[in-house]
Amino acid sequence: xxxxxxxxxxxxxxxxxxxxxxxxxxxxxxxxxxxxxxxxxxxxxxxxxxxxxxxxxxxxxxxxxxxxxxxxxxxxxxxxxxxxxxxxxxxxxxxxxxxxxxxxxxxxxxxxxxxxxxxxxxxxxxxxxxxxxxxxxxxxxxxxxxxxxxxxxxxxxxxxxxxxxxxxxxxxxxxxxxxxxxxxxxxxxxxxxxxxxxxxxxxxxxxxxxxxxxxxxxxxxxxxxxxxxxxxxxxxxxxxxxxxxxxxxxxxxxxxxxxxxxxxxxxxxxxxxxxxxxxxxxxxxxxxxxx
Amino acid sequence: xxxxxxxxxxxxxxxxxxxxxxxxxxxxxxxxxxxxxxxxxxxxxxxxxxxxxxxxxxxxxxxxxxxxxxxxxxxxxxxxxxxxxxxxxxxxxxxxxxxxxxxxxxxxxxxxxxxxxxxxxxxxxxxxxxxxxxxxxxxxxxxxxxxxxxxxxxxxxxxxxxxxxxxxxxxxxxxxxxxxxxxxxxxxxxxxxxxxxxxxxxxxxxxxxxxxxxxxxxxxxxxxxxxxxxxxxxxxxxxxxxxxxxxxxxxxxxxx
Numbered sequence: 001x002x003x004x005x006x007x008x009x010x011x012x013x014x015x016x017x018x019x020x021x022x023x024x025x026x027x028x029x030x031x032x033x034x035x036x037x038x039x040x041x042x043x044x045x046x047x048x049x050x051x052x053x054x055x056x057x058x059x060x061x062x063x064x065x066x067x068x069x070x071x072x073x074x075x076x077x078x079x080x081x082x083x084x085x086x087x088x089x090x091x092x093x094x095x096x097x098x099x100x101x102x103x104x105x106x107x108x109x110x111x112x113x114x115x116x117x118x119x120x121x122x123x124x125x126x127x128x129x130x131x132x133x134x135x136x137x138x139x140x141x142x143x144x145x146x147x148x149x150x151x152x153x154x155x156x157x158x159x160x161x162x163x164x165x166x167x168x169x170x171x172x173x174x175x176x177x178x179x180x181x182x183x184x185x186x187x188x189x190x191x192x193x194x195x196x197x198x199x200x201x202x203x204x205x206x207x208x209x210x211x212x213x214x215x216x217x218x219x220x221x222x223x224x225x226x227x228x229x230x231x232x233x234x235x236x237x238x239x240x241x242x243x244x245x246x247x248x249x250x251x252x253x254x255x256x257x258x259x260x261x262x263x264x265x266x267x268x269x270x271x272x273x274x275x276x277x278x279x280x281x282x283x284x285x286x287x288x289x290x291x
Numbered sequence: 292x293x294x295x296x297x298x299x300x301x302x303x304x305x306x307x308x309x310x311x312x313x314x315x316x317x318x319x320x321x322x323x324x325x326x327x328x329x330x331x332x333x334x335x336x337x338x339x340x341x342x343x344x345x346x347x348x349x350x351x352x353x354x355x356x357x358x359x360x361x362x363x364x365x366x367x368x369x370x371x372x373x374x375x376x377x378x379x380x381x382x383x384x385x386x387x388x389x390x391x392x393x394x395x396x397x398x399x400x401x402x403x404x405x406x407x408x409x410x411x412x413x414x415x416x417x418x419x420x421x422x423x424x425x426x427x428x429x430x431x432x433x434x435x436x437x438x439x440x441x442x443x444x445x446x447x448x449x450x451x452x453x454x455x456x457x458x459x460x461x462x463x464x465x466x467x468x469x470x471x472x473x474x475x476x477x478x479x480x481x482x483x484x485x486x487x488x489x490x491x492x493x494x495x496x497x498x499x500x501x502x503x504x505x506x507x508x509x510x511x512x513x514x515x516x517x518x519x520x521x522x523x524x525x526x527x528x529x530x531x532x533x534x535x536x537x538x539x540x541x542x543x544x545x546x547x
Contacts, residue, residue: 168398168399168402172391175389175391176387176388179386179388181350182348182350182379182386183374183400183402183444184371184375184403185371187371
């Protein structure tokens, strides 16, 4: 029964990891930008949510309505300025620039918010309670909510990419930037839209993590970014549903590792990550590369 | 040329010089295209034809010279702004969006379209086979089919000037014939065409004007009826006359 519990917890945690990963995957799939500041931006979104809730006393769930659009705007602006400038030089430059951005954000957070950890206290019964399945399995409503949100986000992204005007343009620009220009599309603007969408999911991920666990200035790189990378690689680059599969596999591996010995939790996740890299480098979903 | 001068040129290229690094790909090329014409740029491999088209649509920046659309200078505009003003290119190698379906390819072309006669439905009328295969990815299609989609994608933008870069590339002669056979139907909607070809005989059949490039320079311009095969040959290969073929590699003996 303990093993069943581990697997259920792992699958649900996988939803959170998918939320971490889908923005990273989108940015890479469209712009070929590996955003090393991805996790830090999620943490920023979490801190902003903490701030917004503290200052305005609005209900916690309302903070999404402020922080997600705000981060989307940040994403658009960041893409049109710093990231586009870096892209104009080379893809490698974007790696350096986002690495620098990550360092700046982390140290900025340390400066302003100290190294103390913060959580987004929800105060909602639905989020803080759990329910029991049988005698040994206890499931937090919050994890179920996060998993549901993750699936909803992926469905939304899929619908957006396949059926909307900008989704179509994003796929076209990812295929062939010059040809899209010949069709009258300003690829910089389309990149900006894609970044806005990706940053929206980053905001969701940051707030969700703030509710699930605690945020520290370094959480962005040592947890969110790494787990996002692992989920993307396990699932397969450029595949949306691959991020959910990758997240779930990572989550289950961690929980099974923890079941064996609590100190194996993180290690087990990375062993699976390594195994996938060696045995199936294209990822589990094995969709052909987008390039 | 004389009977064209009282009209306003739709597209004018003025003393265009383009460099690829150190290499001078185009050297003071100038010409004017008038509404309804099929203006063909011919020349051997590396003569600068594709560079010329890519510069007209904005994918290359000229070192000197300017490009005018209907009397307005568009030299400083990005390719996407030129497309929305009416300079649309069917690029060499077709460059469709492989992960998009046929219909989606056309829809991307129509996203920023000018107002005009061309719609996706009109393209489906021009190429009836497309309707049944609209939800297929273009990567699975034959070269000729892909070329038709590329033309359709450009048409739905309702260009004023349609630039066609090497339509025949990699296609069987019979397919090339069929595609060029569509040209009258396309021209009937009021478009002007500038095309680049290596296949001179094909070009002479469809063009109202030809312009020959040799190593980036203009060597011949005129109506197909007004130039002789010898002149074209000389301009194409860079010989004073075809009898000089055996004097061979004298680079100084360029015509014009």
